[in-house]
Amino acid sequence: MSTTMQLTGIGVGDLQDAAAQEAVRIIRRAKGDRRAATVALLRMLRTWDLVTDEDLTVLERLNDLGFDAAAGTTDAETAYVEARRLRTELVVKRGSPVALALASADVGSYISAESDDGHVVYKKSSLGWQATLASAGAAIGGVLGDRDGAILGGAIGGIVGKVVDDCLA
Numbered sequence: 710m711s712t713t714m715q716l717t718g719i720g721v722g723d724l725q726d727a728a729a730q731e732a733v734r735i736i737r738r739a740k741g742d743r744r745a746a747t748v749a750l751l752r753m754l755r756t757w758d759l760v761t762d763e764d765l766t767v768l769e770r771l772n773d774l775g776f777d778a779a780a781g782t783t784d785a786e787t788a789y790v791e792a793r794r795l796r797t798e799l800v801v802k803r804g805s806p807v808a809l810a811l812a813s814a815d816v817g818s819y820i821s822a823e824s825d826d827g828h829v830v831y832k833k834s835s836l837g838w839q840a841t842l843a844s845a846g847a848a849i850g851g852v853l854g855d856r857d858g859a860i861l862g863g864a865i866g867g868i869v870g871k872v873v874d875d876c877l878a
Contacts, residue, residue: 732845743841744776750844754807759851759859764808767795771815775840778819789819807847807859814843814867842870 732746739746748769755765774792777783796812798804804812818839843866850862 727849731849732841735845736841743838744772747772747776747840747844750841750848751811753848754844754851754859757851759807759847759856760805761808763802764799764804767799767804768808768811771795771812772840775815775818785819789816792816792819805856807851807856807863810860810863811843811847811867814864814871815840817867818871838873839867839870842873843867 735749736743736746739749751760751765751768751772754760755762760768771792774783774788778785778788792812793816796809796816799809799812843863846866846869847859847863850858850860850865
């Protein structure tokens with residue numbers, strides 16, 4: 710059955726409710742730890758064969774880089790450069806479309822700015838919603854629309870998460 714057929718009759722409000730309930734359930738199970746919740750979501754995508762084992766390794770590394778950069782335990786510029794390298798490797802190795810959507814959203818969540826001395830510096834939001842909502846969007850999209858739904862859900866979740874991070878920062 711095509712994604713279009715599966716989504717017929719599901720409204721935006723239905724999707725909002727499903728996404729919110731699933732995100733809350735997973736975050737509660739992770740005891741409020743969004744990093745752990747994101748890992749759980751990524752592993753769900755693997756269980757459903759929406760990403761490969763190799764994709765999962767890359768996505769978990771991207772997750773670690775992002776949360777460490779946000780916490781200040783890893784230099785954000787170093788994390789950004791590695792994140793771009795990992796995303797490029799996924800492209801070259803023909804990673805799954807879901808992994809590519811999530812990796813692209815992750816790389817796009819780094820912010821560049823000019824420092825006082827004119828150098829470009831990078832930072833990552835300390836809130837971590839981008840990674841969590843991208844992963845949740847992919848999981849929910851995967852349930853509703855298989856691989857195509859996961860790709861779209863991951864991309865939309867990544868966009869929404871970045872907006873949330875930027876607005877709450």
